[in-house]
Amino acid sequence: MEYFPAPLEKLVEQFAKLPGIGGKSAQRLAFYVLGLSQSEAQEFAQAILDAKQNVTCCPICQNLTAGGVCSICASQKRDASIVCVVADPRDVIAIERAREFNGRYHVLHGVISPMNHIGPDDLQIKSLLDRVGQGEIKEVIMATNPDTEGEATAMYIARLLRPFGVKVTRLAYGIPVGGHLEFADDATLMRALEGRREI
Ligand SMILES: [Zn+2]
Numbered sequence: 564m565e566y567f568p569a570p571l572e573k574l575v576e577q578f579a580k581l582p583g584i585g586g587k588s589a590q591r592l593a594f595y596v597l598g599l600s601q602s603e604a605q606e607f608a609q610a611i612l613d614a615k616q617n618v619t620c621c622p623i624c625q626n627l628t629a630g631g632v633c634s635i636c637a638s639q640k641r642d643a644s645i646v647c648v649v650a651d652p653r654d655v656i657a658i659e660r661a662r663e664f665n666g667r668y669h670v671l672h673g674v675i676s677p678m679n680h681i682g683p684d685d686l687q688i689k690s691l692l693d694r695v696g697q698g699e700i701k702e703v704i705m706a707t708n709p710d711t712e713g714e715a716t717a718m719y720i721a722r723l724l725r726p727f728g729v730k731v732t733r734l735a736y737g738i739p740v741g742g743h744l745e746f747a748d749d750a751t752l753m754r755a756l757e758g759r760r761e762i
Pocket residue numbers: 621622623624625626632633634635636637
């Protein structure tokens with residue numbers, strides 16, 4: 564493509580690298596940026612640099628934080644004896660939104676995926692074992708997604724945790740709110756039954 568001046572072309576290329584952005588969308592976003600005022604463009608570029616520079620992983624739970632220990636690990640109100648293991652920082656936000664969980668987290672930053680060449684060493688598994696090894700944690704909830712890779716990762720970690728003698732649990736997945744039993748697949752129904760509780 565030689566239709567655009569080189570700097571504009573470069574901007575389009577950058578947007579086209581973003582997940583879910585095709586060529587047409589990349590052009591649309593680049594033209595949007597061109598339409599910004601100088602100060603707006605500055606703010607946009609600065610936000611990218613700031614996020615990249617200042618967002619780090621909490622040294623305890625590996626969740627994203629703006630430097631140092633995250634607010635959840637730092638909070639005395641959170642139960643340090645129970646840790647919920649999730650694949651992604653966005654899963655922490657989802658669980659926090661439910662306001663049901665008062666323990667702490669551990670973020671793996673992915674799941675084991677041989678197809679994508681992601682092995683246990685690419686994830687924050689060792690840091691989890693180190694944490695559990697310190698002895699304060701009594702229960703580990705495996706809250707990876709109920710898909711093949713999520714299940715395999717949960718099983719793998721559960722096996723590694725066995726020697727520590729901690730309780731390892733799995734989220735009870737079931738019928739989604741508003742869902743119908745007849746449309747639920749076998750695995751979902753099985754999980755829903757397993758996770759049943761007294762009412
Ligand atoms: Zn933390």
